[in-house]
Amino acid sequence: MKKSKIAIASDHAGREMKEELKSFLQSMGVEVVDMGVNDDKSVDYPDYGIPLAQRVSNGDVPRGVLVCGTGIGMSILANKFKGVRAALVSDVYTARMAKEHNDANILVIGGRIVGKGLAREMLKTWIEATFEGGRHQTRLDKITELEKKCHK
Ligand code: RB5
Numbered sequence: 001m002k003k004s005k006i007a008i009a010s011d012h013a014g015r016e017m018k019e020e021l022k023s024f025l026q027s028m029g030v031e032v033v034d035m036g037v038n039d040d041k042s043v044d045y046p047d048y049g050i051p052l053a054q055r056v057s058n059g060d061v062p063r064g065v066l067v068c069g070t071g072i073g074m075s076i077l078a079n080k081f082k083g084v085r086a087a088l089v090s091d092v093y094t095a096r097m098a099k100e101h102n103d104a105n106i107l108v109i110g111g112r113i114v115g116k117g118l119a120r121e122m123l124k125t126w127i128e129a130t131f132e133g134g135r136h137q138t139r140l141d142k143i144t145e146l147e148k149k150c151h152k
Contacts, residue, residue, distance in 0.1 A: 006127075007064040009035035009052040011045035014067030014074075014111035017119060021065060021109070024120045028127070033061055045073045056105055057081035064106045065123065071110035078106050082151045085140070090114050095122035099129035101136045 006025055010018035015037055025032045035052050037043050045068045056064045056078075066074035071088040078086035086106035087098035090113055098104035107126050109119050131137075 005031045005033065005061055005063075007033040007035055007052050007055055007061040008067075009037070009048040009064070010067035010111065011037055011043050011048055011069070011073075012040050013045075013069035014109070015040060017067045017109060017111035017116065018065075020116045021067070021119060021123055024123065025065075028124070030127070046077050049074045049077045053078040053081040053084050053086070053106065057083050059083075062105065066106055066108045067111045068108075069110060069112040071108040071113065075108040078108065082147050083144075085143075089122050089126070090118075092118070092121055092125050095125045096129045099126050100132050103131040103136070103140060 008018055008022055022032050022034055036048050049066050052064045052066060055061045066078060066086070068074045075086045075088040078084050084106055085102055085104045086108050087102060087104035088108040088110070089095040089098055090110065095107065098107065104126070107123060109122065
C-alpha cells in the first residue's frame with residue numbers, strides 16, 4: 001500500500017530527471033503513472049503539472065512527483081489544488097520532514113538544482129517516511145479549514 005502508485009510529470013527542464021526517477025521508482029516496485037513530458041521540446045510546466053496535481057487532488061492517485069528546472073513553478077501550481085500538499089525539496093532532511101510533519105503528497109524536485117543521486121535518495125526517504133500525526137495533524141487540519149474557505 002505504502003509504495004502503491006505514484007504519478008510523475010515534468011516539463012522539458014525536468015524530463016531527464018523524471019526519466020531517472022521513474023526508473024528508480026519502478027526498481028523499487030512502485031507502479032508509476034508517467035504523465036509526460038516525453039521529449040525535450042520547450043513546454044509550459046503548468047500543462048504537465050496541473051493534470052498531475054488534479055489527479056492527486058481528486059484521489060485518483062495517492063501521491064505524485066513533479067520536476068521542473070527549479071521546482072518552483074511546479075510547487076506554486078500544485079499547492080493551488082485542494083488537498084494537495086506539495087513540498088519542494090533539495091536535501092534529504094527536508095524530504096523526510098515533508099512526510100513526517102507535513103504529510104506531503106507531492107514531492108517537487110528541481111531538475112537543474114540537484115544531482116540524480118541526491119534526487120533518488122530524497123525520493124526514497126519521502127516514500128519510506130511515515131506521517132507522525134498528533135500535533136502535525138492539528139496543523140494540517142487548520143490548512144484544510146483554510147481550503148474550505150478558498151475552494152468554494
Ligand atoms: C523552464 O525554463 C523553467 O522556467 C521551468 O522549468 C521552471 O524552473 C519554472 O519554475
